Amino acid sequence: MFLLAPSILGADFKHLEQQVCEAADAGAQYIHLDVMDGDFVPSISFGMPVIASLRSCTDKVFDVHMMVREPGRYIDAMKEAGADIISVHVEACTHLDRTVNQIKEAGLKAGVVLNPATPVDVLDCILDQVDMVLLMTVNPGFGGQKFIPYTLEKIRALREKCNMRGLSTDIEVDGGVTCDNVRELMEAGANVFVAGSAIFKGDVTANTKAFLKIFEEQ
Numbered sequence: 001m002f003l004l005a006p007s008i009l010g011a012d013f014k015h016l017e018q019q020v021c022e023a024a025d026a027g028a029q030y031i032h033l034d035v036m037d038g039d040f041v042p043s044i045s046f047g048m049p050v051i052a053s054l055r056s057c058t059d060k061v062f063d064v065h066m067m068v069r070e071p072g073r074y075i076d077a078m079k080e081a082g083a084d085i086i087s088v089h090v091e092a093c094t095h096l097d098r099t100v101n102q103i104k105e106a107g108l109k110a111g112v113v114l115n116p117a118t119p120v121d122v123l124d125c126i127l128d129q130v131d132m133v134l135l136m137t138v139n140p141g142f143g144g145q146k147f148i149p150y151t152l153e154k155i156r157a158l159r160e161k162c163n164m165r166g167l168s169t170d171i172e173v174d175g176g177v178t179c180d181n182v183r184e185l186m187e188a189g190a191n192v193f194v195a196g197s198a199i200f201k202g203d204v205t206a207n208t209k210a211f212l213k214i215f216e217e218q
């Protein structure tokens, strides 16, 4: 099943509630929440208070992408704020196995994230333990960047790895995803699609529906 995860980083924060509701009402299944610490990535975005406020607007799946060093420090607080899935970067966790277990023990779905230049083989030991792998298709930290083409091969390699192990792990892609390249990403093996600019720039309802229509056609 193909799922759409609008990233609120692309939204107009003056009208955040309205924009999230619009994407949700148009049929997006997830809401993607990009938490940045100004250390692991250059920018700072938002944290628990914003997520907790939005929690009362929608019951869609809250897909929290932690661009934070040592994110294990915030698992309980993120759960409290309303996270359903927490994804952590392998590059930001000294003890990745511990952090993944913390997420699962909190009763949440656990994802691991790879930067574009991190090879998928780094997942060999942890793959069976996670619900989702998020492959960055841009360097994390900012919305509105261009998709990095070599990441397509990583999606294929990861789907192949999952298939070989009999795993139906979700593969999420994040960065530069548009209606023009999403078919290629679907064919490569991704099934959860983050989109910031492609959803929130312009008509949110129409943009959301355009993605969902492509999903239905497959």
Ligand code: DX5
Residues within 6 Å of the ligand: 007, 008, 009, 010, 032, 034, 065, 138, 139, 140, 141, 142, 143, 144, 145, 174, 175, 176, 177, 194, 195, 196, 197, 198
């Ligand atoms: C980037 C974030 C993305 C970002 C995607 O670091 O992880 O989720 O919002 O934005 P677009 O879709 O505009 O590339």
Ligand code: ZN
Residues within 6 Å of the ligand: 007, 032, 033, 034, 065, 174, 194
């Ligand atoms: Zn993200």
